[in-house]
Amino acid sequence: MSDLLSVSDLHVSYGQIEALKGVSLRVAEGEVVAILGSNGAGKTTLMRSLSGLLRAKSGSITYDNEELVGRRADLIVRKGIAQSPEGRRVFGTLTVEENLDLGAYTRPISETAGSRAEVYSTFPKLQERRSQLAGTLSGGEQQMLAIGRALMTKPRLLLLDEPSLGLAPLIVKDIFTKLRTIAETGVTILVVEQNARMALKLADRGYVLEVGRMALEDSAANLLASSQVQEAYLGKG
Amino acid sequence: MSTLFQQLVNGLTVGGIYALIALGYTMVYGILKLINFAHGDLCVLGAFIGLTVITSLGGASGSPEIWVVGLAFVAAIIAICCAGVVLEFAAYRPLRNAHRLSAVVSALGASMMIENGIMLIWSPQTLVFPQGVLPQISWHVGGVVITFTQLMIIVISLILMASLYLYVNHTRFGTAIRASAIDQDAARLMGINVNRVIVSVFILGPALGAIGGLFIGLYYRQAVFDMGWTYGLNAFIAAIIGGIGNIPGAMLGGLLLGLFNALAGGYISSTWQQAITFGLLIAILLVRPTGILGERVAEKV
Numbered sequence: 001m002s003d004l005l006s007v008s009d010l011h012v013s014y015g016q017i018e019a020l021k022g023v024s025l026r027v028a029e030g031e032v033v034a035i036l037g038s039n040g041a042g043k044t045t046l047m048r049s050l051s052g053l054l055r056a057k058s059g060s061i062t063y064d065n066e067e068l069v070g071r072r073a074d075l076i077v078r079k080g081i082a083q084s085p086e087g088r089r090v091f092g093t094l095t096v097e098e099n100l101d102l103g104a105y106t107r108p109i110s111e112t113a114g115s116r117a118e119v120y121s122t123f124p125k126l127q128e129r130r131s132q133l134a135g136t137l138s139g140g141e142q143q144m145l146a147i148g149r150a151l152m153t154k155p156r157l158l159l160l161d162e163p164s165l166g167l168a169p170l171i172v173k174d175i176f177t178k179l180r181t182i183a184e185t186g187v188t189i190l191v192v193e194q195n196a197r198m199a200l201k202l203a204d205r206g207y208v209l210e211v212g213r214m215a216l217e218d219s220a221a222n223l224l225a226s227s228q229v230q231e232a233y234l235g236k237g
Numbered sequence: 238m239s240t241l242f243q244q245l246v247n248g249l250t251v252g253g254i255y256a257l258i259a260l261g262y263t264m265v266y267g268i269l270k271l272i273n274f275a276h277g278d279l280c281v282l283g284a285f286i287g288l289t290v291i292t293s294l295g296g297a298s299g300s301p302e303i304w305v306v307g308l309a310f311v312a313a314i315i316a317i318c319c320a321g322v323v324l325e326f327a328a329y330r331p332l333r334n335a336h337r338l339s340a341v342v343s344a345l346g347a348s349m350m351i352e353n354g355i356m357l358i359w360s361p362q363t364l365v366f367p368q369g370v371l372p373q374i375s376w377h378v379g380g381v382v383i384t385f386t387q388l389m390i391i392v393i394s395l396i397l398m399a400s401l402y403l404y405v406n407h408t409r410f411g412t413a414i415r416a417s418a419i420d421q422d423a424a425r426l427m428g429i430n431v432n433r434v435i436v437s438v439f440i441l442g443p444a445l446g447a448i449g450g451l452f453i454g455l456y457y458r459q460a461v462f463d464m465g466w467t468y469g470l471n472a473f474i475a476a477i478i479g480g481i482g483n484i485p486g487a488m489l490g491g492l493l494l495g496l497f498n499a500l501a502g503g504y505i506s507s508t509w510q511q512a513i514t515f516g517l518l519i520a521i522l523l524v525r526p527t528g529i530l531g532e533r534v535a536e537k538v
Contacts, residue, residue, distance in 0.1 A: 077428035089423040091416050106428035
């Protein structure tokens with residue numbers, strides 16, 4: 001399998017503070033990869049750098065044999081990388097349908113309705129709420145909307161930044177079931193999570209990010225079984 | 238009774254102008270959270286450019302044809318749109334990531350530059366629009382006089398407001414403008430080129446402002462280099478009354494302020510007009526600090 005995305009020795013800083021201190025990872029086409037890490041490990045910084053919202057100081061991000069460092073965020077979306085950002089970031093004062101349609105901003109208008117119908121079939125709840133303002137949705141529904149909106153860009157690579165954040169366990173389970181369905185359609189997924197168990201059950205492979213560096217890399221099954229991961233992220237002492 | 242209706246017509250005319258100018262303030266604020274203090278001066282620049290076209294093409298004889306007025310509008314709109322883009326590029330873009338206050342100072346500086354530039358190019362004196370620029374027709378409806386100029390201003394500003402509303406709410410790029418105003422990074426993740434959206438706002442706002450500025454000139458038949466201060470301030474207050482950042486709010490605020498001004502001028506005193514305007518602003522902000530339509534939807538986190 002060839003790599004769809006490969007990151008090597010990525011350094012990103014906020015002023016004097018270096019948030020990523022040489023991160024490397026790779027994601028093959030069709031794979032689901034999880035990145036685990038606690039608060040402040042640099043997970044969101046990594047995701048924002050991949051989408052071009054933050055500019056890396058050094059290192060490289062290669063996607064589909066093209067260098068992405070220094071590319072504008074909106075052009076990266078056109079290359080086929082979508083992101084459901086941390087905290088969902090739905091457009092609260094726009095309707096659900098307007099939010100979804102913005103996801104298709106880079107695509108021909110004629111394809112919008114068809115894609116929207118696909119998203120509605122994955123998340124029927126969104127169809128029920130389609131004319132409601134996104135800000136009035138529950139947290140779980142907003143997360144579905146953020147994922148649906150990202151899918152509207154027709155991505156090859158879907159970046160998910162903490163899809164479980166602040167959600168009740170049952171809803172998290174529901175969302176990860178949907179993610180499984182989405183992965184089965186052939187979309188490559190890179191998911192960043194604090195909820196290690198859910199993420200590793202979904203993923204083929206995983207990385208552990210610790211204060212700006214990759215500490216571990218292994219198959220998801222091995223990581224789930226590893227005592228190091230269990231102690232630090234799965235709450236087993 | 239006829240005083241009331243007369244003042245309503247007058248108020249609607251002035252209110253339409255305020256609304257057109259207020260839209261420029263509110264759209265820029267919506268996206269950049271910046272009060273573009275130079276906007277009022279851009280509108281005045283539009284009035285002066287229009288005046289120059291009218292006087293130079295209309296001849297000294299005094300009665301320019303209607304196409305000259307049309308051309309004056311086209312020239313003013315094009316020039317002010319360019320000026321708006323230059324303003325964004327030179328005064329605001331370099332400060333995009335700087336402290337908010339830096340951009341405000343830059344805005345004030347740009348305002349003074351444009352104002353003094355107008356004075357240097359044209360005149361420090363009040364310039365008069367030639368008589369008979371527009372058809373001198375007026376209609377008498379039950380004791381109320383409506384002039385051609387008033388009708389033109391009311392109709393065109395309402396059409397422009399309705400078009401802008403439809404554009405922003407029912408087109409893809411319009412939705413992108415609204416999305417960028419809510420969350421720029423999330424908008425980028427949708428593939429929206431936010432810089433292009435910002436430039437478009439610095440085209441749309443000044444285009445409406447140029448029309449508003451030229452309306453002022455044609456309605457009061459005069460233009461003076463520092464009138465951007467008065468009219469800009471009134472339009473800015475209109476934007477705040479309606480809820481700054483909110484497009485229908487600026488329209489509503491403009492019309493309300495115009496009507497209120499006219500009624501206060503007609504029934505109380507025109508010398509107290511400005512004080513009454515500020516009184517209205519304070520009263521509305523006390524009751525609704527976010528302005529009439531500036532209510533934020535409760536967002537669950």
